[in-house]
Amino acid sequence: DDRRALDDVGAVGDLAGGRGAGCQGVPCRYREDLGDIMAQKAMLFDSSRCTGCQACAAACGAARRASLPDAETTAPQGDSYQRVADLDGNAVLAITFSERTVDPHGLVWDIGRKSCVHCASAPCVEVCPTEALVRDEETGLVLANDGRCVSCHMCALACPADVLRHGSEKGSIVKCDGCVDRVRADAPPTCVQACPLDALAWGEREEIVLKANERVTQLQERGFERACVLGVDEQGGHGVIQVLKYGAGDDA
Secondary structure (H helix, E strand, C coil): CHHHHHHHHHHHCCCCCCCCCCCCCCCCCCCHHHCCHHHCEEEEEECCCCCCCCHHHHHHHHHHCCCCCCCCCCCCCCCECCCCCCCCCCCCCEEEEEEEEECCCEEEEEEEEECCCCECCCHHHHHCCCCCEEECCCCCCEEECHHHCCCCCHHHHHCCCCCCEECCCCCCEECCCCCHHHHHCCCCCHHHHHCCCCCEEEEEHHHHHHHHHHHHHHHHHCCCCCCEEECCCHHHCECEEEEECCCCCCCC
16 A cells, blocks of 8 residues: 555665665565566666766766756755766766765775666555556556656655656656666667676576676675675565665665
């Protein structure tokens, strides 16, 4: 129900910035009415390989014919230092740069990805009163129908990743559509294709989860004990699986 969907917000927190409360690395339960999302494709974001070059964000903007948010007019968010201060009603992808204090590494420079993670059991879809947000059955992507949006902002309140924006106070929803046309044509999303360092990958979800677990194991063997996988079963499973080098949850 709506209350349960809204409760998920506090449980997960800022997923894209690496501050979610949960962090699993093995497939778990899925809602029966959604089917087995392991049969779908997914994206991998590996924070340990990302240098923050912004190639993905630039390619995303070019594909959408959208400019980057104005850094001079967009207020900074917390302790993040990225070129784009935050998502706005134009851009749907931002790479975040944050200082964190992580035991035993001390002060670290943490890079994250801020964009829709395409939840299988998406709180935004559940709370939308006009069905302006739907989960595409073919691809599993969460899509927006501008014509049905009444700008009530309920979706933004429910979003566990805090990535939903509106074009204006009374404008329609603006969000990542996962390059749905490309995915339907069996091509990777634009951001994945643009990444020069293998920080982003695309493939069968089961293979992406396995790859994420392998990379976490490698990180832990190198001394990054807090490294983990995020997105395997949160909100029924995400379409974006994240490898978090410094882990998720409270800084320590």
